Amino acid sequence: MAIQRIQSKWAKTAVLLRSEHIRRYIPLTLRFNRNTLKTMLEHYGMVYVKPDSGSFGLGVIRVDKLSTEIKPYKFQVSERIRRYSTFDGLYKALLSTQKGRAYIVQRGIALLQHENRRFDLRVMVQHNEIGEWETTGIIGRLGHPAKIVTNYHSGGTPLPIATLLSTHMSEAEQTELSNRLSQLGLDTAKTLQARYPRIKEIGVDVAIDYELRPWILEVNTRPDPFIFRKLGDPSVFNRIYRYCVGYGRYRRKIR
Ligand SMILES: Nc1ncnc2c1ncn2[C@@H]1O[C@H](COP(=O)(O)OP(=O)(O)O)[C@@H](O)[C@H]1O
């Protein structure tokens, strides 16, 4: 049986929201429309607007409402920034960017920074050789300085989490956070599997805010194993790849 993949961010979020435990980690997420955008932007001041079935950070939009400016409404997609004096001006411009595709709107999280660049974390969770879920790796992704996404395919740099977290927390706190994220990854996999029985691997994108609180931004069902090759320790990637071969994502071993 083929590995199950789910594209729709909205569908995956809806499943996760059913879990009392996991829903606390999910920033408010709604289907994008004029109303949800306006309400959430007024409330949070910063939101992310994302294609429902996008990946690689493509088409992801950050929208800000700044109280101090003459043109308070601002959005950024890739490296392009636009400003508007009215909500309607902003909304019209967003619609033309979207070209009729379905979008979601999510509360924006102020990501922790490292050397003035934002970063988030990727938690890899896989079916292991005895058919149990296992968290096989956690890696940091440092965003390109001019962009609002951290994806490797949008110019982000994969880095060990210690490199990114050490100025923000002690070693003991880092250990505690990675244990917590490993467990959250397992819980997320099990919750999704209850609805999607044939998933074998997930990659959870986790934001850490300035209160050091983790948030699940999205869950990928086709996570890229190869970013883990960038870690100094090859044993992490080797195990990840071995599990991929085990559930049939790749045919043979590579070095
Ligand atoms: N709510 C958010 N708050 C802050 N940053 C976000 C938010 N949502 C997404 N991002 C940033 O954009 C990146 C891409 O968003 P994501 O939802 O993972 O879509 P994709 O499927 O394109 O990877 C994230 O890794 C993160 O860097």
Ligand SMILES: [Mg+2]
């Ligand atoms: Mg992502």
